Amino acid sequence: MIIAGLFILGLIFGSFINALVWRIKNKKDWVKDRSICINCKHELQARYLVPVFSWLWLKGKCAYCKKPISWHYPAIEVFTGIVFAVSYAAWQDGFSFLGIVLFILWLKITILLVALFLYDIKWMLLPNKLVGPLTLVSVIYVSLKAYAVADWLVVVSAIGGAVVLAGIFWALFEVSRGKWIGGGDVKIAVSLGLLAGSMLNAFLVVFIASIMGTLIALPMLLSKKAKANTKLPFGPFLIIAAMIVFFWGQTFIDWYSSLLYF
Ligand SMILES: [Zn+2]
Structure with missing residues (x-):
């Protein structure tokens, strides 16, 4: 149960990491702007920001401009989820x-x-x-x-x-x-x-x-x-x-x- 919870928490933080990395690269202010599509700059609504599921649901394309969204995004989310879950399972302290x-x-x-x-x-x-x-x-x-x-x-x-x-x-x-x-x-x-x-x-x-x-x-x-x-x-x-x-x-x-x- 805790492992599943941590996996989901990891998915959410994975999504955060995707945004964080992109913002550092583009020197964007963290507080000011919302998540946007990199291609069409359309602001993304909350329902398009659900880790992994949004990507699967949209079949890997932006909801507005239909430009393909790299599989790297959901991959990083799943990876972070796995890291969180394994961290709990292997925790020794x-x-x-x-x-x-x-x-x-x-x-x-x-x-x-x-x-x-x-x-x-x-x-x-x-x-x-x-x-x-x-x-x-x-x-x-x-x-x-x-x-x-x-x-x-x-x-x-x-x-x-x-x-x-x-x-x-x-x-x-x-x-x-x-x-x-x-x-x-x-x-x-x-x-x-x-x-x-x-x-x-x-x-x-x-x-x-x-x-x-x-x-x-x-x-x-x-x-x-x-x-x-x-x-x-x-x-x-x-x-x-x-x-x-x-x-x-x-x-x-x-x-x-x-x-x-x-
Ligand atoms: Zn777009």
């Missing part, structure tokens, strides 16, 4: 008062991560307007978590993760003079490293992101959809990898070390 506060902070972090994910795919950029708040909420999250478990080593360990992850990307950025990865990847690596929570987990993020990147890039190269010099944003892989490590990093490391010491 319990639901005491502090646990609930941490969970809400984490959902806020996932909203920023999905927004960055979308922005990087669309425009190959991780804007400071999103990276800034992400860093702030991540610092609050880690501090509160340390307070909740009364162990300041949590903070030390998380800083270790941030130093490793940001360090790796800063080095790659310097060596390639910004060709392999962008400056945004270095900045976002600070929060993702904090959230990963330890140096080992930070390495795991890089490992998983690289495997995912290769799995996506290889078929594109082989099918000649992309050339060797085609740029692929690395941010989305990094973001997904960080979310995986956030929940299952320890499980993965335990499993791996059990193989080593068998």
Whole structure:
């Protein structure tokens, strides 16, 4: 029941993310204007703003000008819904008062991560307007978590993760003079490293992101959809990898070390 509720809440926030990303890109004032069709600029009525269903009902076209609306919109909504539901199912910090506060902070972090994910795919950029708040909420999250478990080593360990992850990307950025990865990847690596929570987990993020990147890039190269010099944003892989490590990093490391010491 709660999982279904969170899924629906995720759909709604996914819809919010679509609007947020578009408004940041176009430097629109959040308060002033309403949702409009990007093509015909017609203001959208509330019934056309229901996540996923409006898109399905309108068969993926604007109600006014009939211009096709990208499937990216409902996809991001469903994706956010899944992230919210999985977050609840995989949550390890319990639901005491502090646990609930941490969970809400984490959902806020996932909203920023999905927004960055979308922005990087669309425009190959991780804007400071999103990276800034992400860093702030991540610092609050880690501090509160340390307070909740009364162990300041949590903070030390998380800083270790941030130093490793940001360090790796800063080095790659310097060596390639910004060709392999962008400056945004270095900045976002600070929060993702904090959230990963330890140096080992930070390495795991890089490992998983690289495997995912290769799995996506290889078929594109082989099918000649992309050339060797085609740029692929690395941010989305990094973001997904960080979310995986956030929940299952320890499980993965335990499993791996059990193989080593068998
Ligand atoms: Zn339209």
